[in-house]
Amino acid sequence: MRAKGRSLQRAFVTPEGVDLRLTLAAAGTRAGAFLLDGLLMLVILVGATVAFVYLAVERTGELLTILWLVGFFLLRNFWFVLFEMGSRGATPGKRVMGIRVVARDGARLTGAAVVARNAMREIEVFLPLSFLGARAAEGAADSFLTLFSFGWAAIFLFFPLFNRDRLRVGDLVAGTWVVQLAKAPLAFDLVGSGHTHRRTFPEEALRAYGIYELQMLEQVLRNEEPAALSTVAHTIRGKFNMVDDRDDYGFLADFYATLCSRLEHSMLLGRRRESKHDSS
């Protein structure tokens, strides 16, 4: 397949023995999801506080204070936990970014793992925040402390960038990682069962290309950009001296069907030609 190296694709074998090839969420996506969640939490906190202050009367004040204290505690510690324990394994922020939390070993994502990965946020985010907050309130946030808080936060904030699997400290301890979830409809069939075949191609044209070129051609056909279609069609026609019948799409669709059928056939016989440079 493609070069692994720095790519974010990871093998993920199901109990049935099929590799699903998951794509890990990029650092930026995760930062975006976290910011969204943080923003949502802040909006809820501020909204609830304002509402409570308005509602507070002599008799209900105590109850509201209790509700606020418990609510704040739950919001701070269980916002992430409760959402990630649901069937989508994602907080609202993650859902918007199309990512979810998954156990690294492919097993069920347990409650313990979700709790572990999110309790670690306490030292990743809330500690430096509350450090600064408390000192700023006292008016004593000296430059050393600010620097220290920044340094501390930076270590944990950028932790995912320092390891191959984009693991946060919480992910490391919980045995989880965050993956990208694509959602795509089934694209139309390029060849189709009712396809009428009109053109034939010289043997040398079919022998010139491999799987990589075929799939590039597939992309061009699916995008249906006239400029790209005509460029590719002209190149192929020019190379093998074929007549221009002014139907670039039809020409390429036919060429794709013939080449694909041929490559699949030889693949069945054990000859897999990756690209045009592959001489086998």
Added chain:
Amino acid sequence: MNASATGIGPSVNATRFRAEHAADWERLGALVARMEKGSLRSLGDDDLLDLPRLYRTTLSSLSLARDTSLDRALVAYLEQLCTRAYFQVYGVQSSATRQLAEFFTGGWPRAVRDLWRETLFCAALIAGAAVAAFLLIRSDPTWFYSVIPPGLAGGRDPSASAEMLRGTLYERGEGGLMVFATFLFTHNSQIAIFAFALGFAFAIPTVLLIMYNGLMLGALFAVFAARGLGYNLTGWLMIHGTTELLAIAIAGAAGIRIGLAIAFPGELSRMDSAVRAGRIAATAMLGTVLMLLAAGLLEGVGRQTITDDVLRMLIGGAMLAGWIVYFYLWPAFHGRNAR
């Protein structure tokens, strides 16, 4: 299947695949989309029965398509469908009630029992620190001020009179008890979670945090004992203290377990070791939040309404006995039965 209109056109595997299985894929896609939106309950019996079959069909379509088809869009579609279906089939939690039941009957006591060495260490640490602070302050009362900040002491320092100290032990709450209890619960739980998270720094901050709790305990005792109120203070502390200190010890133990697992992974890789420790520790830590809820109620409400020393001690003792049976004796008994 091979219904090329003219009969001479080439056919590709993607076309044959689609003709054969597209209906199954699309049905699975619809089911998965529904499960992602709502819960399992939104599916009928037929759907639930079909789900594993559809999932396996699609999964085998994927591995076949990878080997025999060069249609990249088809493979990409099957990959995302299989991944989404996988997480709905395997990755979904069991029901909330089942999980709660598992937590209370198995997970929580098992995790706490697993941490018994670290818990014992933390308890010893608290006790040791308390004794040290006690002796230190008895020999030189000025030490008190370096242990407990004046704001927290609230006048309960070595210069306070016996009357004043006695007053703090038996004052009845005026109201706002529940608010006080809630504040104690959330504040202490936050510290427990904190102790757990700090374990990641090789447990050193956790140990310091635990020790500081012991120091405060010893300092308080030194002040009250000097005025002959040691016995009364014991009742005042015990009613909630047995639960609270045990919870703090377990939270500390959870942090220490993580720190040790990372520092000394033993035969496992550092990663595996951290993960195993992390899950046990997280379960125990979640439990301490519940313990601290109980402790908060006992301290905020129970202590303010019950002012009898013996009753306070009885309640505290009963709580401790209850926790010990629940954590250490009951699972052992349970485990033997299961075997």
